[in-house]
Each structure stands twice: as structure tokens, then as C-alpha cells.
Amino acid sequence: MKDTINIYVQQDSGERTTLEVPTDMNLSVMEVLKANEFELQALCGGMAICATCHVEVLQSPPLPAPSDDEAYMLESLPHATESSRLSCQLRVSPELDGLVLRIMPEA
Amino acid sequence: MNNITTDICIVGAGPVGLFAVFEAGLLKMHCHVVDALPAAGGQLTEIYPKKPIYDIPGFPEILAGDLVKNLQKQIEPFHPTFTLGDRVEHLDKQEDGSFILTTLAGTQIACKAVVIAGGLGSFEPRKPAIENLEQYEGNGVTYMVRDPETFRDKRVVLAGGGDSALDWSIYLAGMCRELTLVHRGTTFRGAPESADKVASLAEEGQLNLILKSNVSEVHGNGKLENVTVMIDNATPQQIETDYFIPLFGLVPKLGPLENWGLELEKNAIVVNTVDYSTNIPGVYAIGDMNTYPGKLKLILCGFHEAALMAQSAYNIVYPDKKFVLKYTTVNGIQEI
Numbered sequence: 001m002k003d004t005i006n007i008y009v010q011q012d013s014g015e016r017t018t019l020e021v022p023t024d025m026n027l028s029v030m031e032v033l034k035a036n037e038f039e040l041q042a043l044c045g046g047m048a049i050c051a052t053c054h055v056e057v058l059q060s061p062p063l064p065a066p067s068d069d070e071a072y073m074l075e076s077l078p079h080a081t082e083s084s085r086l087s088c089q090l091r092v093s094p095e096l097d098g099l100v101l102r103i104m105p106e107a
Numbered sequence: 108m109n110n111i112t113t114d115i116c117i118v119g120a121g122p123v124g125l126f127a128v129f130e131a132g133l134l135k136m137h138c139h140v141v142d143a144l145p146a147a148g149g150q151l152t153e154i155y156p157k158k159p160i161y162d163i164p165g166f167p168e169i170l171a172g173d174l175v176k177n178l179q180k181q182i183e184p185f186h187p188t189f190t191l192g193d194r195v196e197h198l199d200k201q202e203d204g205s206f207i208l209t210t211l212a213g214t215q216i217a218c219k220a221v222v223i224a225g226g227l228g229s230f231e232p233r234k235p236a237i238e239n240l241e242q243y244e245g246n247g248v249t250y251m252v253r254d255p256e257t258f259r260d261k262r263v264v265l266a267g268g269g270d271s272a273l274d275w276s277i278y279l280a281g282m283c284r285e286l287t288l289v290h291r292g293t294t295f296r297g298a299p300e301s302a303d304k305v306a307s308l309a310e311e312g313q314l315n316l317i318l319k320s321n322v323s324e325v326h327g328n329g330k331l332e333n334v335t336v337m338i339d340n341a342t343p344q345q346i347e348t349d350y351f352i353p354l355f356g357l358v359p360k361l362g363p364l365e366n367w368g369l370e371l372e373k374n375a376i377v378v379n380t381v382d383y384s385t386n387i388p389g390v391y392a393i394g395d396m397n398t399y400p401g402k403l404k405l406i407l408c409g410f411h412e413a414a415l416m417a418q419s420a421y422n423i424v425y426p427d428k429k430f431v432l433k434y435t436t437v438n439g440i441q442e443i
Contacts (some may be wrong), residue, residue, distance in 0.1 A: 075356060
């Protein structure tokens with residue numbers, strides 16, 4: 001099994017940045033984005049309570065369904081879409097290889 | 108309104124704010140603690156009281172709620188005073204270098220030093236990105252229902268899909284002249300009985316329920332007159348209304364201290380790691396709300412910051428006394 005995967009961050013211009021991400025460090029996608037210095041507040045640090053790490057999944061292998069906490073938070077956001085997720089709740093695993101996301105502007 | 112005089116005013120009653128009382132108390136400085144939440148403990152009490160924490164030195168595992176209880180017990184000998192459920196709005200520096208802080212409810216706290224231990228900040232309503240929305244705040248746009256009577260016999264548009272949107276729809280139905288709930292989704296994830304009640308109110312004609320839609324524009328002339336609802340993201344519909352109440356949950360913000368003249372970087376207060384002082388002499392920032400090269404948002408780092416802060420604040424509170432570090436193993440805890 002590969003020990004790194006690729007995650008792609010799509011800018012508004014359509015350009016994609018490739019991130020090579022280790023799968024053995026128990027990272028969340030939010031932590032990966034922060035570590036790569038994307039503009040993301042991620043204020044609460046991963047507890048699914050602030051929604052300042054909101055992303056839209058543009059393309060992906062099947063993802064685990066959001067937990068109740070995450071789904072509830074997404075439901076309350078004004079600009080969430082059908083494929084919105086909180087990046088702090090997405091664990092980096094080999095299954096996420098090829099994920100394309102865009103960082104949502106803050107409400 | 109009441110007035111308090113103390114040595115140090117601590118803004119934030121989370122774990123780091125509470126431990127700052129301890130470190131200050133060892134140096135015979137009295138503290139008053141203010142927090143917007145109604146109970147001490149900050150996030151630990153409010154958000155995850157039952158979650159175990161594993162990185163508190165000396166505790167292989169401790170529940171967040173228990174850590175708060177222990178901290179409260181630990182600071183008892185220093186008799187801190189508290190203003191809870193109220194938010195500090197203003198910081199005014201006096202000519203003699205001391206400070207007066209004023210809360211929303213009008214309480215004034217006079218102190219020699221200020222310690223900001225505000226954690227994530229205060230939770231404020233999340234505002235949808237609608238052009239000119241802020242222009243109508245207080246003139247038809249509001250983000251919470253303080254007094255439902257305000258809306259009696261008025262036309263009201265609510266937006267949101269969470270519990271508060273459901274609860275207020277139920278409460279205000281029958282009370283308003285016309286009530287509309289706009290929700291982005293097709294279902295509600297809130298309490299099922301509330302969702303059912305909202306559906307039946309809509310059937311009875313007491314509530315105009317618009318699903319798969321967003322409020323996209325607000326219009327008026329000084330005062331709100333109507334909102335545009337984008338139905339199914341395609342068809343605009345104008346609704347005449349007196350009030351528009353977006354209910355999209357809460358998001359942590361720095362709040363009023365954003366306007367105190369503190370040097371900020373990415374929503375955090377820049378501090379000097381020698382003593383965690385800010386750019387305003389006499390004002391310190393410790394815990395999750397500060398930033399410096401290498402900052403880690405950990406409770407244990409906040410504890411360390413509290414200890415160094417207290418040493419420095421001692422020079423402000425007791426300018427004529429020399430500071431001598433005393434170990435608690437040698438001196439015990441001297442009540443103040």
C-alpha cells in the first residue's frame with residue numbers, strides 16, 4: 001500500500017495545487033491544508049464546532065459519510081453545497097487518494 | 108451595575124485564565140475573572156466536558172470537566188471574584204497606567220494589569236454573505252430573537268435549517284402577521300418533532316415554508332422593506348417583510364477586543380514570549396488567543412504562559428517590591 005496520497009486543491013481560477021500527503025500520520029485534511037499554508041482559519045482545531053475549515057469536494061473516491069455533528073454543522077451553514085464537508089472531519093487515508101477540493105469562502 | 112477594584116483582570120475563565128489566577132495568587136496578586144459564558148471552564152465546560160484529555164502533565168487521562176473542577180479548587184485560596192455571562196466591551200487606559208474595563212452590562216473593573224485569556228473568542232452569530240446586509244442591522248435585520256414580542260403582528264422572514272430556525276418558526280407562527288422560513292435544504296436535521304411541527308404549520312398555512320432556496324438580496328430605504336429569495340437557485344422571488352432573521356449558528360470571533368488597539372495577526376494577539384505581553388504595556392495575552400513563532404495551542408503551553416505573565420505583572424502591581432521566586436514545596440500556598 002502506498003504511504004502517500006495526492007490531494008488537489010482547486011483555486012477559483014481552476015488551477016490545481018497538488019499536495020503529497022503521508023497517510024501514516026493520522027492527519028485530517030484540515031491539518032494538511034493548514035500545514036501547506038492555505039488560508040483557512042480552522043479556529044476550533046478539529047472539533048466540528050466552528051465550520052471555518054469548510055471545503056467543497058469536487059471529485060473524490062467514495063468518502064465516509066459525515067458524522068451527526070459534522071452533518072448538523074453543514075446543515076446550518078448558509079453557503080454549503082451537496083458536496084460540502086468540514087475538512088477537519090476528513091481523515092487522510094489511502095482511500096482519499098485523488099481527492100479534489102476547493103476551500104469555501106467564509107460565510 | 109457595580110464596580111470592582113482588583114490587581115489583575117483576567118478576560119476569559121477557561122483553563123488558562125483559571126490557572127493565571129493561581130500563578131498571580133502565589134505572588135499575592137488578586138484577580139477578577141470575566142467570561143461571556145455563564146460558567147467557568149471555557150471550551151472545556153461548554154463544548155467537551157466529558158472528553159478525556161491526555162496531555163496534562165501528571166494526569167495520564169482527565170476529563171475536561173474534571174480538569175476545570177480541579178483548577179477551581181486549586182485557586183480557592185486566592186479568592187478570585189467572577190463576572191460570568193457578561194462580556195468585556197471596552198478597555199480604557201488611565202493616566203496612571205492602570206485600566207478600567209467595562210462590560211456589556213455596565214460593570215466596571217479597575218485593575219493594574221489585564222490578562223486576555225479569551226481562547227477561541229466569543230461565539231457570535233454567523234452572518235450570511237448578502238450584500239448590504241449589515242446596513243440593515245438594527246433596522247430590520249437581526250441575528251437572534253431577544254424579545255419575541257418585537258415581532259408580534261409583523262412580517263418576518265427567517266433563514267436557516269438548524270434547531271434555532273425550527274424552534275423560532277414554531278414559536279413565532281401565529282404571532283406574526285406573516286412568517287416565512289427559507290431553508291437551503293429539502294429536509295431538516297434538527298429535532299425530528301420540531302421538523303414535523305414546522306411541516307404541519309406550513310400545511311395549516313401558518314408558515315410560508317420555502318425549501319431549496321436562499322435569501323440572496325435585501326432591499327429597503329434606511330429600513331428593511333423586502334428580501335429576494337432565490338428559489339431553487341434559479342427563480343428570484345421578492346418577499347415584503349419587516350424583519351429578516353438569519354439563523355446560521357455561531358462562529359467564534361475575537362469580538363470587541365479587536366478594537367482595543369492590540370497588534371493582531373490572523374485573528375490572534377501578537378505577544379512577546381519573554382512575558383506574553385502585548386503591544387499595550389500592562390496588557391498580556393495567554394492561551395489559544397495569542398500568537399508567536401512556534402505557538403502551540405495546548406492547555407499546557409497556556410499554563411506556562413500564565414506563570415511567566417504573572418512574574419512580569421508583579422512588577423506592575425508591586426513596582427517597589429523585588430520579585431523572588433518561591434517554590435510551593437518550600438512555602439506552601441499562602442491564602443490571600
